Amino acid sequence: MIINSAFRFLLTLNATSLLVIIFLVQKGYTLSYFFGGITWLSWIALLPSEVSYIFYLLLPILSTGVSILLSTRLGKDEFKSGEVESIDHANNSFLPSYLGYFFVALSISNWDTLWFVYGVLFVFTFLSQALYFNPLFLLFGYEFYNITTKNGTAIFLISRQRYKRPDEIEIPLAYRINNYTFIERG
Numbered sequence: 439m440i441i442n443s444a445f446r447f448l449l450t451l452n453a454t455s456l457l458v459i460i461f462l463v464q465k466g467y468t469l470s471y472f473f474g475g476i477t478w479l480s481w482i483a484l485l486p487s488e489v490s491y492i493f494y495l496l497l498p499i500l501s502t503g504v505s506i507l508l509s510t511r512l513g514k515d516e517f518k519s520g521e522v523e524s525i526d527h528a529n530n531s532f533l534p535s536y537l538g539y540f541f542v543a544l545s546i547s548n549w550d551t552l553w554f555v556y557g558v559l560f561v562f563t564f565l566s567q568a569l570y571f572n573p574l575f576l577l578f579g580y581e582f583y584n585i586t587t588k589n590g591t592a593i594f595l596i597s598r599q600r601y602k603r604p605d606e607i608e609i610p611l612a613y614r615i616n617n618y619t620f621i622e623r624g
Contacts, residue, residue: 441511446615448505450564453572455498457559460543461552463491502574509621512613519608521587525601528582528594536573580621597622 468490470483539559546552575582575596583595585607599622601607612620 442513442615445505445508445512446564448501448508449572449615450560452498452502452505452574454539454556454560454563455501456573457539457543457556458552459491459494459498460540461546462494464544469493499574499577502572503578506575506578506621506623509613509615509623512615512621515612515614515620517585517587517607517609517612520605522585522604522607523588523590524586525604525607526584528584529576533573592618594619595622596620598624 466487468482468487469485470490473479473482542555543552546555579598580596581598581600583597583601585593585595585604587593595612596619597609609622609624611624612622614620
């Protein structure tokens with residue numbers, strides 16, 4: 439239970455962190471803004487701002503990679519042949535709502551507003567028990583699928599496999615993020 443909650447916390451952090459990154463880039467906050475007062479890090483002020491922005495982006499990318507590695511600690515399930523009634527590719531269906539984060543981040547004018555908006559977004563994402571759509575999974579070769587089982591259960595599957603038909607789905611090992619979300623690492 440603790441592993442699952444920690445994993446969900448990490449996934450939520452990964453999925454929502456781009457809001458903060460966009461705010462930092464839009465406001466022009468570089469690493470020297472955060473570390474400029476530390477004498478032995480004064481050389482950071484000499485770096486081009488692009489280095490800071492790349493560093494900001496690398497943090498959630500690396501964190502997403504860590505979450506993929508940690509997924510093996512989650513509960514295990516399987517999907518037997520014939521259990522899946524329908525499958526829909528979900529990559530594009532979440533992109534518009536995720537782009538909404540970008541527009542919200544661009545309209546945030548100060549730190550107080552950023553932390554309030556981020557906090558509300560984080561809590562709702564964490565507590566939703568629904569989907570953990572994170573576009574950074576796409577960088578690791580994962581796809582997103584909405585699956586309906588024969589008994590009518592709607593499931594969100596994160597997988598590296600390229601499924602097109604329900605009869606193709608036979609997954610001997612899927613890791614349970616929550617009751618409705620699974621990740622297949624194969």
